[in-house]
Amino acid sequence: MQCPKCRAPMHTYNRNGVQIEQCSGCRGIFLDYGELESLTRLESQWSQPAPPAPPAAPQAYPAAPQPPAWGAPHGGHHHGHRRHKSFGHMLFSS
Amino acid sequence: MTRDLLLPDLTAHARRIAHTRAPACPCASTGTLAHRPDATVVRHADTVAKAHPPDTSPAQLALRLAAAARRPDVFLTPLGPAPAALHGRLVTFWPYGTPVDPDDPDAAPWEAAARLLALLHRAPVAPEGLPAMRGPAKAAHAVTRLRALADAPPAAAPVLRAWAGLPAWARAEAPLPGTGVLCHGDLHLGQLVRLPDGAWRLIDVDDLGVGVPAWDLARPAAWYACGLLPAEEWARFLGAYRAAGGPAVPADGDPWPVLDVPARALTVQTAARMVTKAVGEGRRPDEVEQAVIDACARMSAVPPPEGPEPGK
Numbered sequence: 253m254q255c256p257k258c259r260a261p262m263h264t265y266n267r268n269g270v271q272i273e274q275c276s277g278c279r280g281i282f283l284d285y286g287e288l289e290s291l292t293r294l295e296s297q298w299s300q301p302a303p304p305a306p307p308a309a310p311q312a313y314p315a316a317p318q319p320p321a322w323g324a325p326h327g328g329h330h331h332g333h334r335r336h337k338s339f340g341h342m343l344f345s346s
Numbered sequence: 347m348t349r350d351l352l353l354p355d356l357t358a359h360a361r362r363i364a365h366t367r368a369p370a371c372p373c374a375s376t377g378t379l380a381h382r383p384d385a386t387v388v389r390h391a392d393t394v395a396k397a398h399p400p401d402t403s404p405a406q407l408a409l410r411l412a413a414a415a416r417r418p419d420v421f422l423t424p425l426g427p428a429p430a431a432l433h434g435r436l437v438t439f440w441p442y443g444t445p446v447d448p449d450d451p452d453a454a455p456w457e458a459a460a461r462l463l464a465l466l467h468r469a470p471v472a473p474e475g476l477p478a479m480r481g482p483a484k485a486a487h488a489v490t491r492l493r494a495l496a497d498a499p500p501a502a503a504p505v506l507r508a509w510a511g512l513p514a515w516a517r518a519e520a521p522l523p524g525t526g527v528l529c530h531g532d533l534h535l536g537q538l539v540r541l542p543d544g545a546w547r548l549i550d551v552d553d554l555g556v557g558v559p560a561w562d563l564a565r566p567a568a569w570y571a572c573g574l575l576p577a578e579e580w581a582r583f584l585g586a587y588r589a590a591g592g593p594a595v596p597a598d599g600d601p602w603p604v605l606d607v608p609a610r611a612l613t614v615q616t617a618a619r620m621v622t623k624a625v626g627e628g629r630r631p632d633e634v635e636q637a638v639i640d641a642c643a644r645m646s647a648v649p650p651p652e653g654p655e656p657g658k
Contacts, residue, residue, distance in 0.1 A: 318600075318602075319570060319571045319573075320571050320602045320605075320606050320609065320648075321644075321648040322571065322610070322641060322644040322645040322647070322648045323570070323571035323572070323573070323641065323644075324571065324572055324573025324637060324640070324641060324644075325573065333574050333633070333634050333637070336632070336633065336634050338620070338632050338633075338634035338635055339451070339574060339634045340448050340449070340451060342569070342574070342616060342620075342634065342638075343448075343451055343454070343534060343535045343536075343569070344446075344448050344534060344535050344536040345534060345536065345619075346484060346532050346534065346615075346619075
Protein backbone atom coordinates (compact mmCIF):
# COMPACT_ATOMS: atom_id res chain seq x y z
CA MET A 253 0.00 0.00 0.00
CA GLN A 254 1.26 3.44 -0.94
CA CYS A 255 0.89 6.70 1.01
CA PRO A 256 -2.01 8.72 -0.48
CA LYS A 257 0.02 11.92 0.12
CA CYS A 258 3.66 11.21 -0.91
CA ARG A 259 3.31 7.77 -2.55
CA ALA A 260 6.00 6.24 -0.36
CA PRO A 261 5.29 2.67 0.87
CA MET A 262 3.23 2.32 4.11
CA HIS A 263 4.03 -0.14 6.87
CA THR A 264 1.44 -1.80 9.07
CA TYR A 265 1.78 -1.81 12.87
CA ASN A 266 -0.45 -3.34 15.48
CA ARG A 267 -0.86 -1.33 18.68
CA ASN A 268 -3.13 -2.77 21.43
CA GLY A 269 -5.20 -4.59 18.84
CA VAL A 270 -5.58 -1.57 16.56
CA GLN A 271 -4.05 -1.81 13.10
CA ILE A 272 -2.18 1.32 12.03
CA GLU A 273 -0.59 2.14 8.64
CA GLN A 274 2.33 4.54 8.77
CA CYS A 275 4.11 6.08 5.77
CA SER A 276 7.84 5.31 5.66
CA GLY A 277 8.44 8.68 3.90
CA CYS A 278 6.35 11.45 5.49
CA ARG A 279 5.50 9.46 8.74
CA GLY A 280 1.81 10.16 8.11
CA ILE A 281 -0.66 7.73 9.73
CA PHE A 282 -3.63 6.16 8.01
CA LEU A 283 -6.50 4.82 10.12
CA ASP A 284 -9.21 2.51 8.87
CA TYR A 285 -12.87 3.02 9.73
CA GLY A 286 -13.42 2.87 13.57
CA GLU A 287 -9.72 2.77 14.40
CA LEU A 288 -9.62 6.38 15.63
CA GLU A 289 -12.51 5.57 18.00
CA SER A 290 -10.65 2.47 19.21
CA LEU A 291 -7.51 4.49 19.94
CA THR A 292 -9.50 7.21 21.75
CA ARG A 293 -11.14 4.56 23.90
CA LEU A 294 -7.78 2.99 24.74
CA GLU A 295 -6.34 6.38 25.59
CA SER A 296 -9.18 7.25 27.99
CA GLN A 297 -8.77 3.89 29.76
CA TRP A 298 -5.07 4.53 30.09
CA SER A 299 -5.25 8.05 31.49
CA GLN A 300 -8.26 7.59 33.78
CA PRO A 301 -6.83 7.29 37.36
CA ALA A 302 -9.67 5.27 38.94
CA PRO A 303 -13.39 4.81 38.53
CA PRO A 304 -15.29 7.50 40.44
CA ALA A 305 -16.30 6.57 44.02
CA PRO A 306 -19.85 5.28 44.27
CA PRO A 307 -22.25 7.76 45.85
CA ALA A 308 -22.47 7.50 49.65
CA ALA A 309 -25.17 5.16 50.86
CA PRO A 310 -28.13 7.01 52.31
CA GLN A 311 -28.07 6.97 56.11
CA ALA A 312 -30.80 5.06 57.87
CA TYR A 313 -30.78 7.71 60.60
CA PRO A 314 -30.29 11.22 59.26
CA ALA A 315 -29.24 12.36 62.73
CA ALA A 316 -26.44 9.78 62.91
CA PRO A 317 -23.20 11.69 63.47
CA GLN A 318 -20.22 10.99 61.26
CA PRO A 319 -17.32 8.94 62.58
CA PRO A 320 -14.02 10.72 63.30
CA ALA A 321 -11.30 11.14 60.67
CA TRP A 322 -9.51 8.01 61.95
CA GLY A 323 -12.73 5.98 61.88
CA ALA A 324 -13.49 3.04 59.64
CA PRO A 325 -15.69 3.59 56.60
CA HIS A 326 -19.23 2.59 57.52
CA GLY A 327 -21.13 0.76 54.86
CA GLY A 328 -23.19 -1.80 56.70
CA HIS A 329 -20.65 -4.62 56.22
CA HIS A 330 -19.89 -4.59 59.94
CA HIS A 331 -23.12 -6.42 60.73
CA GLY A 332 -21.21 -9.60 60.02
CA HIS A 333 -19.17 -8.94 63.14
CA ARG A 334 -22.15 -9.26 65.44
CA ARG A 335 -22.03 -13.02 65.70
CA HIS A 336 -18.26 -12.90 66.11
CA LYS A 337 -16.99 -14.13 69.48
CA SER A 338 -14.56 -11.21 69.75
CA PHE A 339 -17.31 -8.69 69.14
CA GLY A 340 -19.42 -10.02 71.99
CA HIS A 341 -16.40 -10.18 74.27
CA MET A 342 -15.44 -6.61 73.42
CA LEU A 343 -18.88 -5.25 74.30
CA PHE A 344 -18.73 -6.82 77.75
CA SER A 345 -15.17 -6.20 78.88
CA SER A 346 -12.90 -3.37 80.00
CA MET B 347 -1.35 -17.38 97.50
CA THR B 348 -4.79 -16.81 99.00
CA ARG B 349 -6.64 -17.05 95.73
CA ASP B 350 -7.43 -20.73 96.33
CA LEU B 351 -9.08 -19.87 99.65
CA LEU B 352 -10.68 -16.68 98.38
CA LEU B 353 -13.31 -18.35 96.21
CA PRO B 354 -14.70 -20.83 98.81
CA ASP B 355 -14.59 -18.23 101.59
CA LEU B 356 -16.23 -15.56 99.45
CA THR B 357 -18.90 -18.12 98.53
CA ALA B 358 -19.50 -18.82 102.23
CA HIS B 359 -19.77 -15.08 102.94
CA ALA B 360 -22.32 -14.61 100.16
CA ARG B 361 -24.33 -17.51 101.54
CA ARG B 362 -24.29 -16.07 105.06
CA ILE B 363 -25.40 -12.60 103.90
CA ALA B 364 -28.09 -14.13 101.68
CA HIS B 365 -29.46 -16.13 104.58
CA THR B 366 -29.49 -13.04 106.79
CA ARG B 367 -31.52 -11.24 104.14
CA ALA B 368 -33.86 -14.17 103.48
CA PRO B 369 -33.96 -16.83 106.23
CA ALA B 370 -36.05 -19.08 103.97
CA CYS B 371 -33.44 -18.92 101.22
CA PRO B 372 -34.08 -21.48 98.49
CA CYS B 373 -30.30 -21.55 97.87
CA ALA B 374 -31.10 -21.56 94.14
CA SER B 375 -29.04 -19.79 91.48
CA THR B 376 -25.74 -19.92 93.29
CA GLY B 377 -22.33 -19.96 91.68
CA THR B 378 -19.26 -18.11 90.52
CA LEU B 379 -19.95 -15.17 88.20
CA ALA B 380 -16.30 -14.19 87.69
CA HIS B 381 -12.94 -15.43 88.99
CA ARG B 382 -10.09 -13.40 87.51
CA PRO B 383 -6.86 -12.05 88.98
CA ASP B 384 -8.48 -8.61 89.34
CA ALA B 385 -11.92 -9.60 90.58
CA THR B 386 -13.87 -12.52 91.99
CA VAL B 387 -17.67 -12.33 92.02
CA VAL B 388 -19.99 -15.00 93.43
CA ARG B 389 -23.76 -15.23 93.71
CA HIS B 390 -26.00 -16.90 96.28
CA ALA B 391 -29.68 -16.52 95.35
CA ASP B 392 -30.37 -12.76 95.43
CA THR B 393 -27.02 -11.79 96.97
CA VAL B 394 -23.73 -11.10 95.19
CA ALA B 395 -20.29 -10.78 96.82
CA LYS B 396 -17.39 -9.13 95.01
CA ALA B 397 -13.70 -9.27 95.92
CA HIS B 398 -12.15 -6.10 94.50
CA PRO B 399 -8.73 -5.86 92.78
CA PRO B 400 -5.79 -6.68 95.11
CA ASP B 401 -4.34 -3.14 94.95
CA THR B 402 -7.60 -1.38 95.86
CA SER B 403 -7.27 1.42 98.44
CA PRO B 404 -9.72 0.86 101.35
CA ALA B 405 -10.30 4.60 101.82
CA GLN B 406 -10.93 5.20 98.11
CA LEU B 407 -13.23 2.20 97.75
CA ALA B 408 -15.23 3.41 100.78
CA LEU B 409 -15.67 6.83 99.15
CA ARG B 410 -16.69 5.26 95.84
CA LEU B 411 -19.11 2.91 97.59
CA ALA B 412 -20.68 5.86 99.43
CA ALA B 413 -21.00 7.84 96.19
CA ALA B 414 -22.84 4.92 94.59
CA ALA B 415 -25.07 4.46 97.65
CA ARG B 416 -26.14 8.11 97.38
CA ARG B 417 -27.38 7.54 93.82
CA PRO B 418 -29.85 4.63 94.00
CA ASP B 419 -31.45 6.02 90.84
CA VAL B 420 -28.22 5.35 88.90
CA PHE B 421 -26.24 2.66 90.73
CA LEU B 422 -27.18 -0.67 92.17
CA THR B 423 -27.31 0.02 95.92
CA PRO B 424 -24.65 -1.81 97.95
CA LEU B 425 -25.67 -3.96 100.92
CA GLY B 426 -23.90 -2.21 103.76
CA PRO B 427 -21.87 0.96 103.95
CA ALA B 428 -18.29 -0.33 104.09
CA PRO B 429 -16.17 -3.04 102.44
CA ALA B 430 -15.20 -6.13 104.43
CA ALA B 431 -11.70 -7.66 104.39
CA LEU B 432 -11.09 -11.25 103.27
CA HIS B 433 -7.67 -12.80 102.57
CA GLY B 434 -6.16 -9.39 101.91
CA ARG B 435 -8.95 -8.40 99.53
CA LEU B 436 -11.75 -5.89 100.02
CA VAL B 437 -15.21 -7.42 99.65
CA THR B 438 -18.55 -5.72 98.99
CA PHE B 439 -22.07 -7.19 98.90
CA TRP B 440 -24.85 -6.36 96.46
CA PRO B 441 -28.35 -7.45 95.53
CA TYR B 442 -28.39 -9.61 92.40
CA GLY B 443 -29.37 -7.88 89.17
CA THR B 444 -29.93 -9.55 85.79
CA PRO B 445 -27.11 -8.69 83.34
CA VAL B 446 -27.40 -8.01 79.60
CA ASP B 447 -27.39 -11.31 77.70
CA PRO B 448 -23.88 -11.57 76.17
CA ASP B 449 -25.27 -13.82 73.42
CA ASP B 450 -27.76 -11.17 72.33
CA PRO B 451 -26.00 -7.85 71.61
CA ASP B 452 -29.17 -6.67 69.87
CA ALA B 453 -30.87 -6.59 73.29
CA ALA B 454 -28.33 -4.03 74.55
CA PRO B 455 -30.21 -1.33 76.50
CA TRP B 456 -28.50 1.63 74.78
CA GLU B 457 -31.16 4.16 75.79
CA ALA B 458 -31.19 3.05 79.42
CA ALA B 459 -27.39 3.15 79.61
CA ALA B 460 -27.36 6.65 78.11
CA ARG B 461 -30.04 7.93 80.51
CA LEU B 462 -28.20 6.54 83.55
CA LEU B 463 -24.98 8.23 82.44
CA ALA B 464 -26.78 11.54 81.82
CA LEU B 465 -28.29 11.34 85.33
CA LEU B 466 -24.89 10.59 86.83
CA HIS B 467 -23.13 13.39 84.91
CA ARG B 468 -25.80 15.92 85.83
CA ALA B 469 -25.09 15.59 89.54
CA PRO B 470 -24.55 19.20 90.65
CA VAL B 471 -21.53 18.52 92.84
CA ALA B 472 -19.42 15.41 93.04
CA PRO B 473 -19.10 14.10 96.63
CA GLU B 474 -16.22 15.72 98.48
CA GLY B 475 -12.99 13.79 98.58
CA LEU B 476 -13.98 11.43 95.78
CA PRO B 477 -10.86 10.41 93.81
CA ALA B 478 -10.43 10.84 90.06
CA MET B 479 -12.17 8.39 87.77
CA ARG B 480 -9.78 5.69 86.69
CA GLY B 481 -10.45 5.55 82.94
CA PRO B 482 -7.03 6.82 81.78
CA ALA B 483 -5.29 4.73 84.46
CA LYS B 484 -6.95 1.59 83.07
CA ALA B 485 -5.88 2.48 79.53
CA ALA B 486 -2.31 3.05 80.74
CA HIS B 487 -2.37 -0.33 82.51
CA ALA B 488 -3.42 -2.12 79.31
CA VAL B 489 -0.60 -0.41 77.38
CA THR B 490 1.94 -1.30 80.09
CA ARG B 491 0.96 -4.96 79.78
CA LEU B 492 1.32 -4.80 75.99
CA ARG B 493 4.78 -3.23 76.35
CA ALA B 494 5.80 -5.98 78.76
CA LEU B 495 5.34 -8.73 76.15
CA ALA B 496 8.67 -10.44 75.51
CA ASP B 497 8.10 -10.81 71.76
CA ALA B 498 6.07 -7.86 70.59
CA PRO B 499 4.02 -8.87 67.54
CA PRO B 500 3.81 -6.51 64.53
CA ALA B 501 0.31 -5.48 65.65
CA ALA B 502 1.76 -3.84 68.79
CA ALA B 503 3.53 -1.07 66.85
CA PRO B 504 0.49 0.90 65.58
CA VAL B 505 -1.17 0.57 69.00
CA LEU B 506 1.83 2.03 70.83
CA ARG B 507 2.22 4.76 68.19
CA ALA B 508 -1.43 5.81 68.65
CA TRP B 509 -0.92 5.85 72.44
CA ALA B 510 2.11 8.12 72.11
CA GLY B 511 -0.01 10.60 70.15
CA LEU B 512 -2.52 11.11 72.98
CA PRO B 513 -2.41 14.08 75.36
CA ALA B 514 -0.81 13.38 78.74
CA TRP B 515 -4.08 13.44 80.72
CA ALA B 516 -5.55 10.65 78.56
CA ARG B 517 -2.45 8.54 79.35
CA ALA B 518 -2.84 9.14 83.12
CA GLU B 519 0.39 11.18 83.07
CA ALA B 520 -1.27 14.50 84.00
CA PRO B 521 -4.33 15.50 86.04
CA LEU B 522 -7.68 15.22 84.27
CA PRO B 523 -8.93 18.46 82.77
CA GLY B 524 -12.36 19.84 83.48
CA THR B 525 -14.55 20.86 86.33
CA GLY B 526 -15.01 17.54 88.03
CA VAL B 527 -18.06 15.66 86.88
CA LEU B 528 -19.02 12.38 88.53
CA CYS B 529 -18.17 9.60 86.04
CA HIS B 530 -18.47 5.81 85.96
CA GLY B 531 -15.01 5.39 84.45
CA ASP B 532 -15.41 1.99 82.76
CA LEU B 533 -18.71 1.75 80.96
CA HIS B 534 -19.45 -1.32 78.85
CA LEU B 535 -22.43 -3.63 78.48
CA GLY B 536 -21.28 -5.78 81.39
CA GLN B 537 -21.78 -2.79 83.71
CA LEU B 538 -25.59 -2.81 83.47
CA VAL B 539 -28.00 -4.97 85.45
CA ARG B 540 -31.78 -5.08 85.59
CA LEU B 541 -33.69 -4.89 88.87
CA PRO B 542 -36.69 -7.15 89.49
CA ASP B 543 -38.98 -4.22 88.50
CA GLY B 544 -37.29 -4.04 85.08
CA ALA B 545 -35.30 -0.83 85.69
CA TRP B 546 -31.60 -0.80 84.71
CA ARG B 547 -28.78 0.25 87.03
CA LEU B 548 -25.02 0.68 86.70
CA ILE B 549 -22.67 -1.60 88.62
CA ASP B 550 -18.92 -1.65 89.40
CA VAL B 551 -17.69 1.31 91.46
CA ASP B 552 -13.97 0.48 91.11
CA ASP B 553 -13.31 3.23 88.53
CA LEU B 554 -15.99 5.69 89.66
CA GLY B 555 -14.75 9.20 90.29
CA VAL B 556 -14.40 12.78 89.24
CA GLY B 557 -13.33 13.43 85.69
CA VAL B 558 -14.15 13.92 82.02
CA PRO B 559 -17.72 12.71 81.38
CA ALA B 560 -17.04 12.16 77.65
CA TRP B 561 -14.97 9.15 78.77
CA ASP B 562 -18.20 7.34 79.70
CA LEU B 563 -19.58 7.80 76.17
CA ALA B 564 -16.29 7.02 74.50
CA ARG B 565 -16.45 3.23 74.50
CA PRO B 566 -19.59 3.01 72.32
CA ALA B 567 -18.08 5.91 70.34
CA ALA B 568 -14.89 3.89 69.84
CA TRP B 569 -16.80 0.77 68.77
CA TYR B 570 -18.67 2.91 66.26
CA ALA B 571 -15.47 4.57 65.02
CA CYS B 572 -13.83 1.15 64.54
CA GLY B 573 -16.72 0.15 62.27
CA LEU B 574 -17.96 -2.51 64.71
CA LEU B 575 -21.04 -0.86 66.22
CA PRO B 576 -23.73 0.01 63.65
CA ALA B 577 -24.45 3.72 63.22
CA GLU B 578 -28.06 3.17 64.28
CA GLU B 579 -27.06 1.91 67.72
CA TRP B 580 -24.52 4.68 68.23
CA ALA B 581 -27.20 7.20 67.23
CA ARG B 582 -29.67 5.65 69.70
CA PHE B 583 -27.13 5.87 72.52
CA LEU B 584 -25.99 9.43 71.75
CA GLY B 585 -29.54 10.63 71.09
CA ALA B 586 -30.83 9.23 74.38
CA TYR B 587 -27.92 10.83 76.26
CA ARG B 588 -28.66 14.22 74.73
CA ALA B 589 -32.41 13.85 75.26
CA ALA B 590 -31.74 13.20 78.95
CA GLY B 591 -29.74 16.42 79.22
CA GLY B 592 -26.31 14.78 79.49
CA PRO B 593 -23.62 17.48 79.69
CA ALA B 594 -20.62 15.60 78.22
CA VAL B 595 -21.30 16.62 74.60
CA PRO B 596 -22.95 19.70 73.04
CA ALA B 597 -26.75 19.35 72.86
CA ASP B 598 -26.52 19.21 69.06
CA GLY B 599 -23.93 19.39 66.33
CA ASP B 600 -20.72 17.42 66.06
CA PRO B 601 -19.87 15.54 69.29
CA TRP B 602 -16.42 14.43 68.09
CA PRO B 603 -14.38 17.42 69.26
CA VAL B 604 -15.03 16.22 72.84
CA LEU B 605 -15.26 12.49 72.14
CA ASP B 606 -12.16 12.20 69.98
CA VAL B 607 -9.43 11.89 72.64
CA PRO B 608 -11.34 9.56 74.99
CA ALA B 609 -12.48 7.41 72.04
CA ARG B 610 -8.89 7.15 70.81
CA ALA B 611 -7.69 6.20 74.30
CA LEU B 612 -10.35 3.50 74.67
CA THR B 613 -9.61 2.18 71.17
CA VAL B 614 -5.94 1.91 72.13
CA GLN B 615 -6.87 0.25 75.46
CA THR B 616 -9.08 -2.28 73.66
CA ALA B 617 -6.45 -2.95 71.00
CA ALA B 618 -3.72 -3.37 73.64
CA ARG B 619 -5.80 -5.95 75.53
CA MET B 620 -6.72 -7.75 72.30
CA VAL B 621 -3.10 -7.98 71.09
CA THR B 622 -1.93 -9.13 74.53
CA LYS B 623 -4.68 -11.77 74.59
CA ALA B 624 -3.94 -12.99 71.07
CA VAL B 625 -0.23 -13.35 71.91
CA GLY B 626 -1.13 -15.25 75.10
CA GLU B 627 -3.22 -17.64 73.02
CA GLY B 628 -0.46 -18.00 70.42
CA ARG B 629 -2.56 -16.74 67.52
CA ARG B 630 -2.86 -13.79 65.17
CA PRO B 631 -5.54 -11.11 65.74
CA ASP B 632 -8.94 -12.10 64.36
CA GLU B 633 -11.13 -9.93 62.13
CA VAL B 634 -12.71 -7.89 64.93
CA GLU B 635 -9.39 -7.39 66.72
CA GLN B 636 -7.77 -6.32 63.45
CA ALA B 637 -10.47 -3.66 62.96
CA VAL B 638 -9.49 -2.10 66.31
CA ILE B 639 -5.75 -2.32 65.51
CA ASP B 640 -6.41 -0.75 62.08
CA ALA B 641 -8.19 2.18 63.76
CA CYS B 642 -5.06 2.73 65.89
CA ALA B 643 -2.95 2.72 62.71
CA ARG B 644 -5.15 5.39 61.13
CA MET B 645 -4.89 7.65 64.21
CA SER B 646 -1.24 8.52 63.64
CA ALA B 647 -2.08 10.23 60.35
CA VAL B 648 -4.74 12.42 62.01
CA PRO B 649 -3.55 14.19 65.18
CA PRO B 650 -6.19 14.69 67.91
CA PRO B 651 -7.98 18.04 67.90
CA GLU B 652 -6.18 20.90 69.61
CA GLY B 653 -9.44 22.51 70.72
CA PRO B 654 -10.65 23.03 74.26
CA GLU B 655 -10.23 20.07 76.54
CA PRO B 656 -13.47 18.26 77.34
CA GLY B 657 -15.29 19.70 80.30
CA LYS B 658 -13.63 23.11 80.02
